[in-house]
Amino acid sequence: MNETDQGSVKPGRPEAIKAVPVRHPGRWAGVAVIAVLAAMLGHAIATNPAINWTVIGDTLTNPTIIHGIWVTLELTALSMLMGVVGGVLLAIMRLSANPVLSATAWVYIWIFRGTPVLVQLVFWNSIGALWPKLSIGIPFGPEFWSENSNTLIPVFTAALLGLGLNEAAYMAEIVRAGIQSVDEGQTEAAHALGMSRAATMRRIVLPQAMRVIIPPTGNETISMLKTTSLVQVIALVELFTAGHDIYARTFQTIPVLIAVSMYYLLMTSILTVGQYYIERHYARGANRTLPPTPIERLARLFRGKPVPPAKSDVVTGAEGGGHV
Numbered sequence: 001m002n003e004t005d006q007g008s009v010k011p012g013r014p015e016a017i018k019a020v021p022v023r024h025p026g027r028w029a030g031v032a033v034i035a036v037l038a039a040m041l042g043h044a045i046a047t048n049p050a051i052n053w054t055v056i057g058d059t060l061t062n063p064t065i066i067h068g069i070w071v072t073l074e075l076t077a078l079s080m081l082m083g084v085v086g087g088v089l090l091a092i093m094r095l096s097a098n099p100v101l102s103a104t105a106w107v108y109i110w111i112f113r114g115t116p117v118l119v120q121l122v123f124w125n126s127i128g129a130l131w132p133k134l135s136i137g138i139p140f141g142p143e144f145w146s147e148n149s150n151t152l153i154p155v156f157t158a159a160l161l162g163l164g165l166n167e168a169a170y171m172a173e174i175v176r177a178g179i180q181s182v183d184e185g186q187t188e189a190a191h192a193l194g195m196s197r198a199a200t201m202r203r204i205v206l207p208q209a210m211r212v213i214i215p216p217t218g219n220e221t222i223s224m225l226k227t228t229s230l231v232q233v234i235a236l237v238e239l240f241t242a243g244h245d246i247y248a249r250t251f252q253t254i255p256v257l258i259a260v261s262m263y264y265l266l267m268t269s270i271l272t273v274g275q276y277y278i279e280r281h282y283a284r285g286a287n288r289t290l291p292p293t294p295i296e297r298l299a300r301l302f303r304g305k306p307v308p309p310a311k312s313d314v315v316t317g318a319e320g321g322g323h324v
Contacts, residue, residue, distance in 0.1 A: 052255045059246060059259035068242030069263055075159060075228045075238060080221050082164030087171025092201070094176055105172065112169035118230050121162035125234040127153055159231040167224060174216045178209035210282045218275030222268050239263060 045051055059065060093105035112120070128149035136144050153161070182205050190200040229240035237245070243260035247253045 050254050051258065052252060055250070055252045055255035056259045056262075059243070059252075059256050060262065062242075062246065064237070064242045064246065065239065065259070065263070068237055068239040069267075071156075071236070071238040072225065072228050073267070075156075075163065075231065076221065076225045078160055079163035079167055079228075080224055082160070083167025083171045083220070083224075084217065086165070086168030087173075087175050090168060090172035091175035091179060094172060095179060109169045109172055112166050113173075117162060117166045117227065118233060120166055121159060121230060121234055124153065124161045125155065125158040127158070155231075155234055155236045158234060159228075159236050163224065163227065163231075167220065170220060171217065174220070175209070175213055178211075178213035179205055181212045182208045211279075214279050214282055215275070218271070218278065221275070222271050225267055225271065226264065 090105045090108060093101040094109070096102050096105075131149055134147055134149050134152055138144075179201075186204055186208075187200055190204045191197075195203070228238050231238055232241040232244060235241075239260060243256045247256040250256070
């Protein structure tokens with residue numbers, strides 16, 4: 001035959017395929033269960049007489065609570081600053097070819113990671129029992145200056161030392177992991193170009209290691225914010241201790257704790273958003289497309305478009321810590 005046999009195929013464009021979306025009854029069942037549980041929880045909260053919203057509102061504006069918030073934020077910022085700076089130094093010492101420096105850093109990390117931060121807080125607050133006076137002078141020789149330990153290390157300083165020095169041990173391991181994540185060939189290439197070890201670390205290694213360092217550092221910051229509540233054991237009035245003093249006087253334990261928890265949630269939420277944007281900044285050059293911002297995610301959800309997962313989402317927002 002000269003012509004190809006078309007059989008029963010009709011000429012022209014084929015009919016459009018009628019795609020039927022896959023049904024997911026399990027998802028709707030899960031949504032129904034969650035909705036019922038949420039309704040039960042809301043009803044329990046609204047009708048429970050132990051939750052006094054008037055007391056919660058008064059606690060939120062209490063001057064003692066506001067002062068405790070500032071102490072908590074100050075402790076968090078200074079402790080993390082001490083921890084980050086100390087962690088970088090310890091990590092560099094840990095990776096040093098000098099066995100004395102490496103062993104010293106290892107012993108420091110071993111001691112401070114191996115003992116509870118609560119014990120360390122009490123230790124620094126009681127340092128006067130070990131050394132009543134701290135002095136400066138020639139080793140094994142005369143003293144040029146001395147001062148009472150309790151005067152030099154008040155309660156706030158003891159809390160800062162306990163939290164900051166403990167955090168430095170954890171940050172050292174985080175920074176060490178970040179440095180070791182950078183390919184050694186880049187360090188060798190930098191040395192071949194005549195760059196010193198310090199310049200290579202500052203210009204080549206650390207900028208690339210930040211992508212690995214930033215996520216756990218953000219988690220450590222969030223954890224530190226909550227860990228500051230442990231300073232109650234040395235009678236420093238921060239957010240939780242301020243709430244404790246209020247409900248110990250008024251016996252309104254649950255409402256005061258709810259108010260304190262609201263402030264903790266607010267501060268940790270702000271830190272989480274900040275961590276997300278810092279991670280997004282350092283993701284440039286590693287990802288072809290940057291992960292969407294929270295505002296972009298909300299806009300896509302309202303438009304009914306799926307939000308594509310980003311590589312950095314794997315490490316964003318996971319709670320770190322657990323130093324206690």
